[in-house]
Amino acid sequence: MEVFACLDDEHWTKTGPFSTIDLERRIYEALGQHPHIVPYREVNKFGELILQRLSKGTMHTHLLENDPPFRTRMRWAAQVAHALARVHQCDIVWNDCHFENVLIADHGDAAICDFGGAYIKPNPMTSFVIGPPLPFLCPWPSYGQTAMRNDIFAFGVMLFALLSKRFPHHHDLSPDLDACISINEHHKHRSFDTLSAIKYPLFSDIIHKCFKLEYSVAGEIVPELEKACNDWVESFEKTWRTLIKVSRPIMH
Structure with missing residues (x-):
C-alpha cells in the first residue's frame, strides 16, 4: 500500500513497496525536469520518494469546488498533453x-x-488489464498495438470532461460506481459520446480520435490541441471586440 505524507511546507513523501518506489524513481529520473510533471527530489535513506508539494489539490477538486473558466480548463488540458508527450x-x-x-x-x-503503475518500454504484448480507474480505462486489450493507447484513451475522457464539465454518457463530474460501469460499457461497445463541433470546434475531433485510438503517442495530440486552443482564443477575442463595439453608446 502506498502512503503519502507532508514532509514540510515544500515537499511530501510517498512510501510503498520497494519495487514501486524504485520504479517511480527510475521514471522521474528518465523524465527529468518538466514544467507540468511534479518535480522529483530524491529517494531518501528511508526509501521514501520525495516530491515537491503542490498544495492546491487535485484537478478534480478544483473542477468540483471552484468552477474554473473555460480558458483555464483548456489550458490545463494542453499542459497535461505536453506532460504526457514527454512521458x-x-x-x-x-x-x-x-x-x-x-x-x-x-x-x-x-x-x-504518480507513476507507480507505469511501464518503461513495455512489451508489445502487454495487455494493460490494470490501468486508470473507470471511466478513464480503455476497455480493449492492446495486443500487438501501441502500448500508449491506455494513456491516449484516458486523455480523451479527460479532455471531454474538462471542456464539457461532465463525463461521457453522464450529466456531471461525479459519477457513482454504477454510472462508471455504464460509461465503460458504452465504450466497450464503441458507443462514444460527442461534443458539438459548433460549440467545440477542433476539440471534438481530437476527442473522437482519442476514443478511436487514431493517435500513436501523445506528441501527435499536442499540435492539434494547441491549434484548437489558439483558434478558440482568437474567436473569443474577436467576438468580445465585436460585442464591445456594438455595445458602445452612440455619441452625439
Whole structure:
C-alpha cells in the first residue's frame, strides 16, 4: 500500500513497496525536469520518494469546488498533453491518467504525478488489464498495438470532461460506481459520446480520435490541441471586440 505524507511546507513523501518506489524513481529520473510533471527530489535513506508539494489539490477538486473558466480548463488540458508527450517520448506508459493524478500548483498550472503503475518500454504484448480507474480505462486489450493507447484513451475522457464539465454518457463530474460501469460499457461497445463541433470546434475531433485510438503517442495530440486552443482564443477575442463595439453608446 502506498502512503503519502507532508514532509514540510515544500515537499511530501510517498512510501510503498520497494519495487514501486524504485520504479517511480527510475521514471522521474528518465523524465527529468518538466514544467507540468511534479518535480522529483530524491529517494531518501528511508526509501521514501520525495516530491515537491503542490498544495492546491487535485484537478478534480478544483473542477468540483471552484468552477474554473473555460480558458483555464483548456489550458490545463494542453499542459497535461505536453506532460504526457514527454512521458511517451521517453518510451514510458503512464497507465494512470485521471483527474486525481493531476495536481494544481500555487500559480494555477497543472502537473501530472504518480507513476507507480507505469511501464518503461513495455512489451508489445502487454495487455494493460490494470490501468486508470473507470471511466478513464480503455476497455480493449492492446495486443500487438501501441502500448500508449491506455494513456491516449484516458486523455480523451479527460479532455471531454474538462471542456464539457461532465463525463461521457453522464450529466456531471461525479459519477457513482454504477454510472462508471455504464460509461465503460458504452465504450466497450464503441458507443462514444460527442461534443458539438459548433460549440467545440477542433476539440471534438481530437476527442473522437482519442476514443478511436487514431493517435500513436501523445506528441501527435499536442499540435492539434494547441491549434484548437489558439483558434478558440482568437474567436473569443474577436467576438468580445465585436460585442464591445456594438455595445458602445452612440455619441452625439
